[in-house]
Amino acid sequence: MKTQFRSLAENQEDGESLKALLFLTLGSKYLNLVHNVLSECIKSGNLHVFSSNSPLDWNEYFQKTKWSDFIIIEPVLFNFYQGLELTLKGLLLLTNQTRIEPKHELTALFERVNQVNEIPKEIKEVIKEHMTIDENNNPLVYGFLSTNNKSINHLYESLRYPVDKQFNTSTTYIDLHYQEEKSLEYFKKVNGDIRKLQALCTSFYRSATKIGFGGMNSV
16 A cells, blocks of 8 residues: 555644544554555464374464464454554544543443544444444454453453463463454455555545644534
């Protein structure tokens, strides 16, 4: 893709507009990383077993499975939702919303974005797809959260650390592993939504910085 938004050198704005640029750009980089890794997983077929006429060679096995879900899924999901968090905060900054705190509660951030009329509905719809965690819409993440009795707002900690803050309860990741076609369908959707979201946010940023949102009220 072409360079998104505007470069810092081109950006003549300061204050919230510059902060919005920084958040949106960094968020897009996290999403690009996810897209690149998932593209390799899709290309490789998300294998975890394969047949061979010769004795098992562990180097060959690791080479064939290096992009598979049981190898990459936890950091990929972490980076995906980190990218969404930065994007949500960038959208709030771009529309001059106040009280953006250094917290990671995704549902609260999305609800705030959802209340800002100036943010295009199409952007909200793409992000909502990954805020709505149920068995039909997002079965992979749903299974993981259900097994560990957690909500999407606990996803960060669960993907960063294998135990809770008190080191008492361990996190189980089996629902994210060895999912083959189930994972591939989800990964294809994520990659499509990443490109869609990047294009929509780029267009909105350019429009917003051109016309200016200085007169908007905060929610």
